[in-house]
Amino acid sequence: MNSPEYGVHVLLWGNAERVRDLNLARTAGFTWVKQLFQWNYIEPARGQFQWEESDRIVRLCNEHGLRIVARLDATPRWARDPNTNLDTDGPPRKVEDYARFVETFVRRYAVGSPHGRVQAVELWNEPNLARAWGDRRPDVAGYVALLKAGYQAARRADPNVIVVSAGLSPTTASGDIATPDVEYLRQMYAHGAKAYFDVLGAHGAGFKAPPEMSPDEVANNPTYNNGELGTGRVYCFRHVEDLRRVMVENGDADKQVMILEFGWTSDEVNPNYSWFRVSEQEKADYIVRAYQWARTHWQPWIGAMCVIYIAPHWWTPQDEQYWWAITNPDGSTRPAYEAIKALPR
16 A cells, blocks of 8 residues: 555445445545445345345445445354344354355455455454453454454455454453453464454544644643543554554564544534544644654555544434544535545645
8 A cells, every 4th residue: 555545434334325425535535445344234144145235335436446445344143152242243153154254255356356346354343342342351362363264264265355454442441341452462463463464453543632642742641641641642643653563563564554443523412522522623634634644754654544434324413423524414524524635645
């Protein structure tokens, strides 16, 4: 990938306004879209695949000249451990089932396929949170086993596909509910993950801090760290550098990082998010400066950076995601969208 490339998170599944949203992405100058392809929707029963919606999304993205990073998770119930919380996402009982799904998906959208092309796959999302792991304590060894199986399956299906490790949630929580992302990544390397991804997936929420502010500064400034003095390094965009440092420590400096989610929220409604809200104009300014910081300071290791979100038509202000978006549900744009559109490429 170029360093950086411009991406945006979209929600196209079942979206009657998907052409509108893809036009918005293309007009703003994005070249990548991140889209969730839920395993439970595509293979609701073992061996029975429903490709209609997936094919439609891939074809439309290709027609709009947008490359796809496909997030692959959401285990169907038939593949789950019944002893986990089935109301949350969680890993499959057998990693072989996930590997078979990944291989089938990647082969369907490999180079030369009549169904279209998917350029990259993200294998799972935020496994360092219990809520993404069946409401069980995060299990690094279990995720690395899943990653290994998925990577090998993707490679069998299409040697050209880019395999991205799961974006980890920036969190200071630990114990049964979460593992801090830097600690989790160190454990991934200790369990041999280095051989099983091409690009590191990362999440880079800015919280309240401007994009240039270092993790050291944020950790020591209560205005920006939610009162977690000394431990709140995660509360800034540049926390991605902490993850990069772990890669370098493990001899993995030649790989790029793909930021699968980043942005700032203007949330006026939800108290868990409103403590770090910024104005819509600040959001616009910060996102532009984040791309500029990456271009100036993170070359050549930074790859695509996917800002959140092109808002689907069904979101309302009660949805916390609504406040992170760069467009409105009716398709009108916010200052961040116009600022990104004006960025020189």
